[in-house]
Amino acid sequence: MSAIDNLPSLSKVIASHGLSARKSLGQNFLLDLNLTAKIARRAGELSDCDILEIGPGPGGLTRGLLAEGARKVLAIEKDERCMPALAEIAAAYPGQLEVINGDALEIDPLSHLTPPIRIAANLPYNVGTELLVRWLTPKQWPPFWESLTLMFQREVAERIIAAPGSKAYGRLALLAQWRADAKIVMHLPPEAFSPPPKVHSAVVHLTALPEPRYPADAAILSRIVAAAFNQRRKMLRGSLKSQAPDIEDRLLSAGIKPTERAEQVSLEQFCALARTFEK
Numbered sequence: 641m642s643a644i645d646n647l648p649s650l651s652k653v654i655a656s657h658g659l660s661a662r663k664s665l666g667q668n669f670l671l672d673l674n675l676t677a678k679i680a681r682r683a684g685e686l687s688d689c690d691i692l693e694i695g696p697g698p699g700g701l702t703r704g705l706l707a708e709g710a711r712k713v714l715a716i717e718k719d720e721r722c723m724p725a726l727a728e729i730a731a732a733y734p735g736q737l738e739v740i741n742g743d744a745l746e747i748d749p750l751s752h753l754t755p756p757i758r759i760a761a762n763l764p765y766n767v768g769t770e771l772l773v774r775w776l777t778p779k780q781w782p783p784f785w786e787s788l789t790l791m792f793q794r795e796v797a798e799r800i801i802a803a804p805g806s807k808a809y810g811r812l813a814l815l816a817q818w819r820a821d822a823k824i825v826m827h828l829p830p831e832a833f834s835p836p837p838k839v840h841s842a843v844v845h846l847t848a849l850p851e852p853r854y855p856a857d858a859a860i861l862s863r864i865v866a867a868a869f870n871q872r873r874k875m876l877r878g879s880l881k882s883q884a885p886d887i888e889d890r891l892l893s894a895g896i897k898p899t900e901r902a903e904q905v906s907l908e909q910f911c912a913l914a915r916t917f918e919k
């Protein structure tokens with residue numbers, strides 16, 4: 641019998657290590673290993689890849705990723721209490737699991753990983769969106785990762801895949817669809833988690849495009865789109881007035897009516913508008 645067969649169930653792990661869920665860390669754990677294996681399979685072909693996992697908690701998804709054949713998993717977890725449980729998994733997969741106890745928003749994981757790299761995470765929603773925006777907006781493209789497989793609150797997942805004209809359409813949709821193919825690959829009810837959250841969840845899979853769909857500077861595009869959607873009910877000539885005194889001319893040159901609202905503007909048009917700020 642191998643060490644992996646000796647790993648206890650996640651309910652036992654939680655009980656034996658006293659891992660009562662902390663709300664402040666957004667802890668809603670996945671305890672069903674069939675489910676975590678299913679999520680790991682949605683991350684794509686793992687056997688030749690290093691995986692960056694953020695927020696492994698007691699290690700349900702970590703076990704799924706390793707069982708699905710990941711070459712190596714680098715897991716960054718803020719909660720020190722999870723370290724003994726993760727050490728048990730590391731012992732079952734010698735040399736394949738490296739754990740860092742720290743804040744993923746402050747750690748640069750690159751020196752610990754070898755390409756090709758995929759990212760998988762079940763994170764609190766605010767940390768997840770902040771990291772997603774960071775991963776989508778590096779200056780250089782393609783990025784260090786090939787794909788992202790991320791759990792979100794269902795409404796956030798819908799914002800990532802939203803089309804123009806819909807209520808969910810905004811900065812997340814534009815940044816995600818500019819440089820990646822994004823789709824929802826799984827829906828999870830609250831009961832899938834312990835403790836169950838108040839909201840439904842969904843897993844989004846994003847594959848990095850070799851090149852962005854349209855040329856634009858990431859920082860400028862991000863700034864323009866944020867300003868446009870911060871006042872999404874306003875006409876763009878109003879919401880973007882602070883960006884440039886000649887904003888109406890810039891909008892017209894990008895093929896956008898200055899009286900339109902952000903919701904009606906396509907990704908291609910936002911990129912054209914961002915390019916007027918590069919000159």
Ligand SMILES: C[S@@+](CC[C@H](N)C(=O)[O-])C[C@H]1O[C@@H](n2cnc3c(N)ncnc32)[C@H](O)[C@@H]1O
Pocket residue numbers: 665666667668669670671694695696697698699700701716717718719722742743744745761762763764767
């Ligand atoms: C929703 S739980 C998911 C845990 C585990 N992946 C699972 O699916 O059962 C989120 C995890 O992210 C961790 N976490 C929260 N903020 C973090 C941060 N800034 N950096 C690293 N981990 C964080 C929490 O401690 C928690 O273990």
